[in-house]
Amino acid sequence: MLALRRGLAARERRLGRGMLNISDETLEPEDWQDFRRQGHRMLDDMFDYLENLRDRPVWQPIPPEVRDVFYQPMPSQAGELSAAHQTFMQDILPYAIGNAHPGFMGWVHGGGTSVGMLAEMLAAGLNANLGGREQIPVEVERQLVRWVRDLFSFPAEASGLFVTGTSMANLISVLVARTAMLGRAVRVEGLSAACHLTAYTSASAHVSIAQAMDMAGIGTLALRKIPLNANFQMDTVALERAIAADIAAGMTPFLIAATAGTVDVGAIDTLDEIASIAKGCGLWFHVDGAYGALGMLASDIAEQLKGIERADSIAFDFHKWGQVPYDAGFVLVRDGTLHHDTFASPAAYLQREVRGMAAGSPWPCDYGPDLSRGFRALKTWFTLQVYGAEKLGRVISKTCALAQYLRTRIEAEPTLELLAPVALNIVCFRYRSTDLHNAQIVLALQESGIAAPSSTTLNGQLAIRAAIVNHRTQVCDIDALIEATLKFAADLPLERE
Amino acid sequence: MLALRRGLAARERRLGRGMLNISDETLEPEDWQDFRRQGHRMLDDMFDYLENLRDRPVWQPIPPEVRDVFYQPMPSQAGELSAAHQTFMQDILPYAIGNAHPGFMGWVHGGGTSVGMLAEMLAAGLNANLGGREQIPVEVERQLVRWVRDLFSFPAEASGLFVTGTSMANLISVLVARTAMLGRAVRVEGLSAACHLTAYTSASAHVSIAQAMDMAGIGTLALRKIPLNANFQMDTVALERAIAADIAAGMTPFLIAATAGTVDVGAIDTLDEIASIAKGCGLWFHVDGAYGALGMLASDIAEQLKGIERADSIAFDFHKWGQVPYDAGFVLVRDGTLHHDTFASPAAYLQREVRGMAAGSPWPCDYGPDLSRGFRALKTWFTLQVYGAEKLGRVISKTCALAQYLRTRIEAEPTLELLAPVALNIVCFRYRSTDLHNAQIVLALQESGIAAPSSTTLNGQLAIRAAIVNHRTQVCDIDALIEATLKFAADLPLERE
Numbered sequence: 001m002l003a004l005r006r007g008l009a010a011r012e013r014r015l016g017r018g019m020l021n022i023s024d025e026t027l028e029p030e031d032w033q034d035f036r037r038q039g040h041r042m043l044d045d046m047f048d049y050l051e052n053l054r055d056r057p058v059w060q061p062i063p064p065e066v067r068d069v070f071y072q073p074m075p076s077q078a079g080e081l082s083a084a085h086q087t088f089m090q091d092i093l094p095y096a097i098g099n100a101h102p103g104f105m106g107w108v109h110g111g112g113t114s115v116g117m118l119a120e121m122l123a124a125g126l127n128a129n130l131g132g133r134e135q136i137p138v139e140v141e142r143q144l145v146r147w148v149r150d151l152f153s154f155p156a157e158a159s160g161l162f163v164t165g166t167s168m169a170n171l172i173s174v175l176v177a178r179t180a181m182l183g184r185a186v187r188v189e190g191l192s193a194a195c196h197l198t199a200y201t202s203a204s205a206h207v208s209i210a211q212a213m214d215m216a217g218i219g220t221l222a223l224r225k226i227p228l229n230a231n232f233q234m235d236t237v238a239l240e241r242a243i244a245a246d247i248a249a250g251m252t253p254f255l256i257a258a259t260a261g262t263v264d265v266g267a268i269d270t271l272d273e274i275a276s277i278a279k280g281c282g283l284w285f286h287v288d289g290a291y292g293a294l295g296m297l298a299s300d301i302a303e304q305l306k307g308i309e310r311a312d313s314i315a316f317d318f319h320k321w322g323q324v325p326y327d328a329g330f331v332l333v334r335d336g337t338l339h340h341d342t343f344a345s346p347a348a349y350l351q352r353e354v355r356g357m358a359a360g361s362p363w364p365c366d367y368g369p370d371l372s373r374g375f376r377a378l379k380t381w382f383t384l385q386v387y388g389a390e391k392l393g394r395v396i397s398k399t400c401a402l403a404q405y406l407r408t409r410i411e412a413e414p415t416l417e418l419l420a421p422v423a424l425n426i427v428c429f430r431y432r433s434t435d436l437h438n439a440q441i442v443l444a445l446q447e448s449g450i451a452a453p454s455s456t457t458l459n460g461q462l463a464i465r466a467a468i469v470n471h472r473t474q475v476c477d478i479d480a481l482i483e484a485t486l487k488f489a490a491d492l493p494l495e496r497e
Numbered sequence: 498m499l500a501l502r503r504g505l506a507a508r509e510r511r512l513g514r515g516m517l518n519i520s521d522e523t524l525e526p527e528d529w530q531d532f533r534r535q536g537h538r539m540l541d542d543m544f545d546y547l548e549n550l551r552d553r554p555v556w557q558p559i560p561p562e563v564r565d566v567f568y569q570p571m572p573s574q575a576g577e578l579s580a581a582h583q584t585f586m587q588d589i590l591p592y593a594i595g596n597a598h599p600g601f602m603g604w605v606h607g608g609g610t611s612v613g614m615l616a617e618m619l620a621a622g623l624n625a626n627l628g629g630r631e632q633i634p635v636e637v638e639r640q641l642v643r644w645v646r647d648l649f650s651f652p653a654e655a656s657g658l659f660v661t662g663t664s665m666a667n668l669i670s671v672l673v674a675r676t677a678m679l680g681r682a683v684r685v686e687g688l689s690a691a692c693h694l695t696a697y698t699s700a701s702a703h704v705s706i707a708q709a710m711d712m713a714g715i716g717t718l719a720l721r722k723i724p725l726n727a728n729f730q731m732d733t734v735a736l737e738r739a740i741a742a743d744i745a746a747g748m749t750p751f752l753i754a755a756t757a758g759t760v761d762v763g764a765i766d767t768l769d770e771i772a773s774i775a776k777g778c779g780l781w782f783h784v785d786g787a788y789g790a791l792g793m794l795a796s797d798i799a800e801q802l803k804g805i806e807r808a809d810s811i812a813f814d815f816h817k818w819g820q821v822p823y824d825a826g827f828v829l830v831r832d833g834t835l836h837h838d839t840f841a842s843p844a845a846y847l848q849r850e851v852r853g854m855a856a857g858s859p860w861p862c863d864y865g866p867d868l869s870r871g872f873r874a875l876k877t878w879f880t881l882q883v884y885g886a887e888k889l890g891r892v893i894s895k896t897c898a899l900a901q902y903l904r905t906r907i908e909a910e911p912t913l914e915l916l917a918p919v920a921l922n923i924v925c926f927r928y929r930s931t932d933l934h935n936a937q938i939v940l941a942l943q944e945s946g947i948a949a950p951s952s953t954t955l956n957g958q959l960a961i962r963a964a965i966v967n968h969r970t971q972v973c974d975i976d977a978l979i980e981a982t983l984k985f986a987a988d989l990p991l992e993r994e
Binding site: 021022025028029035039040043066070074075078097107115117118121124127128129130134135140142143147151165166168171175186189190191207208211215216217221319329343345351356369370373378381385392394395398401405439454456475 | 526573615647718855
C-alpha cells in the first residue's frame with residue numbers, strides 16, 4: 001500500500017507536477033525542527049503558568065491598550081507562530097477570568113488540570129470528529145457512557161452523550177421528555193396548542209431549564225417555578241399542588257426538572273421524594289446536576305444525592321467538579337431507545353454499513369443535535385485514568401470541607417452574616433452593612449487579585465458568593481478571602497444607598 | 498497582595514493545618530519535572546504523527562482485541578499518565594477515522610493543523626469559559642466576530658457566535674427567524690398551532706435544517722423540500738410556487754434555508770436569486786454554508802457565493818475548509834439585536850456590572866444556548882494569525898483544483914462515470930457496474946488504507962464520493978484513488994444484485 005502511494009508520487013515527479021498547474025501548498029510547517037522547538041516552548045510556558053499560578057493575581061482589570069490589540073483586521077498575510085504566541089502570553093493569558101487560580105470562587109467553574117491540557121492537545125492533533133463512524137474515539141466515548149451509567153446505577157439500556165455543557169444537556173432532556181409524552185410524531189408535526197404541556201422546576205433552577213422550554217417551542221410560561229423551602233429546595237407540597245391544579249385545568253404535565261446543586265447556594269432538591277411524585281403522576285423526572293451530580297464520586301456527598309438513580313435523565317458537566325478543561329458536558333438518559341428516537345435522522349450521506357468506515361451504528365450523532373463533535377471524551381478519559389474516581393471524589397469532598405470552614409469563619413466574625421445554609425461548596429454571606437457597600441467589597445476583592453467571589457441576590461439582599469470548585473483551593477485561600485473582605489469593608493467608605 | 502497570601506499560608510502552617518482536618522490534596526503533579534518530561538514526550542509523539550502521516554494507512558479496521566481495551570470499568574485508583582498515553586498511542590490514535598491523512602476523502606472533514614493543535618493546548622491550559630464576563634478571551638471571540646462580519650460584508654450591528662458546528666448554528670438561525678416572525682412572545686408563550694409556520698430548503702439540504710425545525714417545535718412537515726435542478730441546486734421556480742401555494746393555503750412562510758456547498762455533491766444554491774425571493778416575500782434568508790461559506794477566502798470561489806452577503810444569517814464551520822481542529826462552528830446574524838433578544842435571559846447569578854469581573858455585557862451566552870463554552874476562538878485566531886486569510890484561501894482553491902483534476906481523470910477512464918457536476922471540491926462517480934460492486938469497491942478502498950472515499954446515493958444510484966477538504970491532499974492522492982479504484986474493480990468479483 002505504501003509502496004503504491006510512493007510509486008505514484010515518484011511517477012508524478014517524472015511527469016512534472018507543474019504541468020498540472022495545481023499548487024502543492026499545504027499548511028504544514030516549512031521547517032519541522034523549528035516548529036517543534038517553538039511548540040515545546042509553548043508547552044513550557046503553560047507548565048510555568050500552571051506551576052506558578054499562586055504568584056499571579058486571580059483576576060485583573062483589562063487595560064485599554066490590551067483590549068485595543070484585538071481590534072486589528074483579519075490578517076491577509078502569514079505571520080510567525082512565535083509572534084501569535086507572544087500575544088497570547090502577554091495580552092490574553094494574564095487577562096483571563098482566573099478560574100485556574102486557587103483564589104477563584106466567582107462562579108461554578110472548574111480549575112482544569114495539566115493532565116486535561118495534555119489530553120486536549122492529543123485530541124486536537126488527532127482532530128477526530130466524534131459524530132460517528134467506525135473509529136476507536138467513538139469507543140472511548142462509549143466507555144465513558146458506560147462509566148457514567150454505572151456511576152448513577154442506570155440500566156444497560158441507558159444512553160449518554162458528551163455535549164458542550166449542562167445547558168445543552170438540559171435541552172436534550174426536555175426534548176426526549178417531549179417525545180416521551182407526545183410520541184415521535186411531534187418531530188414531524190410540531191407542537192400543537194392543543195397539547196398544553198406543563199413542566200415544573202424550582203424557583204432557583206438554572207435559567208437553562210426555562211431556555212430549553214423556550215427553544216423547544218413549549219414556552220417558558222408553561223414552566224411552573226415552584227417556591228423554595230427554608231433550605232432553598234423545591235417545596236414538594238407546592239409542587240404536588242401545582243401539578244394537581246394543572247391537571248384540573250386540562251393541562252398536560254410532562255416533566256419535573258429537579259436540581260442537584262443550585263447555582264446560587266448549592267442546594268440539592270429532595271430527589272427521592274420528587275422521584276416518587278414524578279412516578280406517581282407519570283411525569284419525566286430530570287435532574288439538572290450541572291455540578292452537583294458528580295458528587296456521586298464522593299461517598300459523603302453521594303448520600304445527599306439519593307434518588308438521582310431514579311431519574312429519567314441527568315445533565316451535568318465534567319468541567320466543573322470533574323476538573324476537566326472546558327467544555328465537557330454530559331447527558332445520561334435511562335431509556336436509550338427513546339433518546340435515539342428523539343434525534344436519529346435518515347440521510348444518504350449518513351448511511352450505515354456493516355463493514356468499513358461507515359460501520360458501528362448507532363453513532364453519537366443519533367443522540368443529539370451535533371454532527372460535528374470534538375473528542376471531549378478523551379480529556380475526560382485521561383482525567384479518570386490518571387487520577388482515578390476516588391481521588392476525584394476526595395477533591396470534591398475537600399471543596400465542601402473548605403466551604404464548611406468558610407462558614408465557621410463567617411460565623412465567628414460578628415460583622416459577617418451567613419445568608420444561606422451551606423449544603424455543598426457554595427457559601428453566600430454579607431458584611432453587615434448596605435447592599436451597595438457589599439457590592440463595593442466584591443469589586444474591591446476582584447480588583448485586588450487576592451480572591452474572586454461574585455455577588456448574587458438572595459431574598460432581596462445582595463450576597464457575597466464564594467463557590468469553591470477548584471482542586472487547587474486551600475485553607476489559606478479561604479483565610480485570604482475573609483481577611484481581605486474585612487479589610488476592604490473597613491477601608492471602603494460606607495455610602496448611603 | 499502576594500505578600501498577604503503568603504503571610505496567611507505561613508500563619509496557617511504555624512497553626513498546624515492538621516487541626517482543621519481539611520485535606521490539602523490537589524490534582525497537581527507530584528513531581529513537576531517528571532510531569533514536564535512526560536508532557537514533552539507526548540507533544541513529540543504528536544509531532545511525529547503529524548510529520549509522518551503518509552507512512553500510515555488512512556484508516557484501518559478495528560481488531561476486536563483493541564476494542565476490548567475500552568471495556569474496563571471506571572478506574573477507582575490513580576494511574577500513570579505515561580500508561581494512559583501509551584494506550585492512546587497504541588490503541589486510539591491508529592484507529593481514528595483518518596481525516597488528518599491526505600488520503601481521507603470520506604466526508605467533509607477538515608485535516609487540522611499542528612498550529613491548531615498547539616493553540617488548543619494553550620486554550621485547555623488556560624481553561625477559559627467563554628460564556629461571558631470581563632476577560633480578554635471574550636475579546637478574542639469578538640475580534641473573530643468582526644473578522645467574519647467583514648468577510649461576509651455584514652453591517653456593524655451584526656452578531657456572531659462560536660458553536661460546536663453548523664447543526665447548532667442552523668438551530669440558532671431557525672430560532673432567530675422564529676423570533677423575527679412571531680416576536681419575543683414566542684419564547685414565553687410557545688408555538689400555537691394557529692401560526693402555521695412554513696420553511697423552505699432544497700431536497701439536498703443537510704439533515705440539520707429539518708432537525709432544527711423539529712427541535713424548535715415547528716415540526717419537519719412544515720419544511721418544504723424544494724426539488725433540485727440539473728445542477729443539484731434548489732429549483733427557484735418550484736420554490737416560488739411552493740411559497741405562493743402555502744400563502745394561498747393560509748400558512749405563514751417565515752424562512753428560506755439555502756445551501757452553499759451541499760453535502761452530497763457540493764452544489765451552491767443560486768444565492769442571489771433566492772435572496773431576492775426571500776426579500777420579496779419578507780422571509781428570513783438563511784445560508785447553510787457549513788463548508789462552502791469559507792470559500793469567501795478564495796477569490797475564485799467567492800464569485801460563486803454571490804448573494805451570501807444578503808443573508809439574514811449564515812452558518813458554517815471553521816473545522817472544515819478552515820482546517821481548525823474540531824469543533825469550531827460559527828453563526829453570523831445580520832440583526833444582532835434580534836439575535837440577542839432570542840437568547841438573552843435575566844438571572845441573578847448572571848447579573849451584569851460596569852466594573853469588575855461581571856462587566857463587559859453583552860456576553861456570548863446572550864447569543865446562544867450555551868453558558869459553558871470552551872475557547873474555540875483561540876485555535877481559530879491562531880490559524881488566521883499564522884497562515885493569514887490569503888494562504889487559507891489558496892488551500893481552499895487547491896482542494897477545488899484537485900476535484901477538477903479528479904474529474905478529468907474520471908472522464909478519461911471509460912470504465913468510470915461522473916454522477917454529478919463538480920462545483921467545488923466534491924466528486925461523485927461510479928465504476929460502470931452494479932451498485933453492489935461499487936459498494937464493494939468503496940469498502941475495499943477503505944480497508945486497503947490507500948484512499949478513503951465514502952458512498953452516497955444520487956438519483957437512485959450508488960456513488961463513490963470523494964470530498965477533498967484536507968490541505969495535505971495532493972495530486973498523488975487523487976492518482977492513488979483512481980489507480981486503486983480501477984485495481985479493486987478489476988479484482989473484485991462482480992456479484993449479481
